[in-house]
Amino acid sequence: MTKIGLIGYGSMADMIAVQLLKHQFIRANELYIDTRSRGERLQKLEADHPDVTIGPLESWAAECGMVLICVPPVxxxxxxxxxxxxxxxDAHIVSIAAGVPVAELQAETxxxxxxxxxxxxxxAETGVSLVVHGETVSSQKKRDLNELLSAFSAVREIKETDLNAxxxxxxxxxxxxxxxxxxFAESAVRNSGLTKEEAFDFLIHSLYGTGKLLTEKNMSFQETLGRVATKGGITGEGAEVIQSAMPEVFDEVFEKTLKKYKQLTEAVKGQM
Incomplete structure (x- = not known):
């Protein structure tokens, strides 16, 4: 694999760097980082991998076949x-910023x-990495990026119009x-003698187990509900409350977040 550069070193850049090195996708001396601040994450990376190059992009950008821009949208x-x-x-530029469309990136390079x-x-080496490619990205570059991200996630290429949702x-x-x-846990505490620690412990284990059922047993949400909620039973009563109240809540979540994405994109377009 080609040498890789990271510009910016926040939480997501740290995750990417650590996972690539952990899975030996690249060697430490093939990773370059430009960042304005040297926080705890970067200090730990330096201690664990002293061969990583940390310095201004002007000194290393020409050597990299892929550069990930990990700075805030603005x-x-x-x-x-x-x-x-x-x-x-010939290098591949990859941006992880929300609200900055491919067309706006392409206008600058x-x-x-x-x-x-x-x-x-x-x-935790799971989750989905969403990817949108510009028109000039070759099939080989697409494969290289997908292979890189597959080291620690599932990769899904989608239409940019669906990216925010x-x-x-x-x-x-x-x-x-x-x-x-x-x-949910706080409500259990209010309605019982459970402590907050007990409620969180019970619920976290239930979430973990449910996730395993959904992925390892390939169960759908509806199948999972059907296995737990017997007709006229207690779980069914609770599920009916959720099914009645939550559509409006989640519609509002999407309304507000998609509006925020739009505002961010407009601000970025104004800059560019």
Whole structure:
């Protein structure tokens, strides 16, 4: 595999670097990082992998066949303009920023560009990596990126028009799921003598087991509900409440998040 550069080193960049090195997808001396701050994550990476090169992109960009831009959306334009004079013309540029369409990326560079939306669950070597490729990305570059991401996730190429909604189900999902089930556990505490620690422990194990059933047994949500909820039983009563109340809640979640994506895209377009 070619040498890889990372620009920015937040949570997702750290996940990518750690997983690539862990799975020996690249060697430490084939990884380059440009970042404005050296936080705990980067210090740990340096301690574990002293051969990683950390320095300004101007000093290493020409050596890399793939560069992942891992900065917030408002800094993508600035980063591309720094990168373009130094990167090899055949290198593949991959942005992980939300709200920055391929067309806006392509307007700043002649290199092949793709978008990749990571997920926190890939720290546990699971989850779905969403990918959208620009028109100039070759079949080989697509295969190389998919192979890279497959080291720690399932890879799904989708239409860019569906990317924001899909991101709610992959990238945002761990946070949204955590918010939902924290409320579920808190309700158990309010309605029983359970402690918060007990409620969270019980629920976390139930979530883990349900996930295993859904993936390993290839069960659908409806099949899982049918296995637990007997007709006229207790679980069915609870499921009816959820099925009645939650459609409106989730429609509002999508309405607000998709509006936020649109606002972010418009702000980025204004910059570019």
């Amino acid at each position: 800094y993508v334009k600035e980063t591309l303009r720094r990168l373009t004079p130094h990167i090899n013309h 002649k290199n092949a560009v793709s978008r990749y939306i990571p997920t926190l669950t890939s720290e 899909a991101s709610n189900l992959t990238s945002s999902a761990p946070g949204l799921i955590a918010a939902i089930f924290e409320e």
